[in-house]
Amino acid sequence: MTKFILATIAAFTVAIGLLSSPLSLAAENLVGLPVSGLAVAEKNGKLRFVSDNGRFLIEGRMYDTWNKEYIDSLEMADRASKYIDFEKMKFNVQDLDPLVFGTGKKQVTVFVDPYCGFCHKMFGQMQDLQNDYTFNIVQLPILGESSVGRVRDVLCAADKAEALKTVLSGDNNSVLKPLASCDQLPVNKRLITAQFFAIKGVPHSIRQDGLITKGFIPDLKGWLAQGKG
Template sequence: MHQLYKLAFAAILTLPTSWALAQTAQELAVKKMIEPRLGQGAKVDSVTKTPYSGLFEVRVGSDILYTDEKAKYLFIGRILDTKTYQDYTKTRVDELSKIKFSDLPLASAMKVVKGNGKRVIAVFEDPNCGYCKRFDKTLQEVDNITVYTFLYNILSEDSITKARDIWCSADRSKAWDNWMLNGKVAPAAAAGCTTPHEKILALGKKLKVTGTPTIFFVDGTRIPGAIDAQGLEAKLVTIK
C-alpha cells in the first residue's frame, strides 16, 4: 500500500451530512488521480465531493477516506460535528453497509423465537467465537425477539466440524445453546448430513462480514461485535 495510505487524520467540522451522489467530471478526475496513488491493486469504487472544506470522499470497499481536489493528500479518520459530536463518517459507512434484510436466506439459519418474537435480528456467528458466546448469553436477557443465527465458520477447521454437528442435530437451536452457553459438544453428525456452510461463507463475503458476531437488523443496519442487553434494546427501539 502506498505510504500516503498510512497517514493518520482526524477532522472536526460543523457541516451538513448529505451531498449529491452522482459522480461529476471533477469527481471522476479525482478518482483517476487518487486510485494509482493508493498502491498496486487498489480499486476506488467512487469519489464524491463533500461539504467538508473541499474534501472528496474516496470509497474503497466499505472504507471511507478523504482527499483534496488534486489528490495530493490522503486523509484517514473521522469527521465530527464540533457542536453535537455527530460522527458523519460513521453515518456514511453505516449507510453504505446497509443490506436488504428480506434478501437474507433465512432458511439457511437457525431460528429461535422468544415471547411474541416481533423484533427480529440475524446474527453471523462462529461456534469457536468467544464474543459470540458472550452475545448469546446476552440474548438470554432479551424477550420478544426472533433470532436467526447463520453459522459463519471462519475461525478454524474445527469451527466447520462443530457447526456441522450442531446443524445436523435433531434440535439445532438446543444443540447450539448447549455448546455456546454450557460448553456441551453436539453428537457427531451422520455421514450423509449436509450443511449450508459454503453458501453462508459466500453470503458473508458478499455482505462484507469480516468478524463474528455481526448483528443485522430489519432496517438493514448492522452492528459488528458483541453488545450488551441494554445496547441491543436501545438499538431495537430505534427500528420502526
C-alpha cells in the same frame, strides 16, 4: 482464472437474489480491477467515487442494487454503508439454515463463530429478549479448523433443539448425534454471504431495521430498542 472467479461469484450472487436493478446487469465478460473499496467525495454539489488506492475516479450516478436506489447524496452513501435491507434485496436468511432463538416479531441476524467468546456473551444477553425478538444465529467457520468441524456438527445435528442449547451455552464439547444424511450447502452459502457482506470478524449483527454493527455489543437490549420496525 480471474474471469472464471468473477463469473462464479456473479452466478452465486444472482442465485441468492443479491443482484437486481432497473439496468441490465447481464454481462458476457467481466474484468476485475485492483480495487478493494470505494469512497464517496462531494465537490461543487456533485458526487465522485474514488477507489481506496486513489487510482480510479468514477463520475456519474451509482446504483445500489441491494437497496434499490441511486446514491445521489453523501447521506445516502452513508446509509448504504451502514444498512442492509433484506426485503428489498429479496434475501432470505433462512436459506442459510440459521439457528433460530426467540419468538418475537422483530428479526435480528447475528453471524458468529462457535469459538467466539464475545459471541457467547451476546448469547447471554439474548435470553432476556427472546419474547420480543427472533434471533437468527448464523454460524461461520472462520476461527480455524475446530470451527469448521463444529459448524458441521451443529448443522447436521439430528436434534436441532439440543444443538441450539449447546451453541447458546458455548458448549463445543458435547457430541451431537448426526442426521443420517446432511446437506452442507448452507455452509457454502454462508461463506459466500459473508464475502458479499464484507464480514471479516464476529460477532457481526444486523438489526431489525437493517443497521449493521461489527463486534461485540455491550448493551444489546439498548441497541435493539433504538431500531425501527
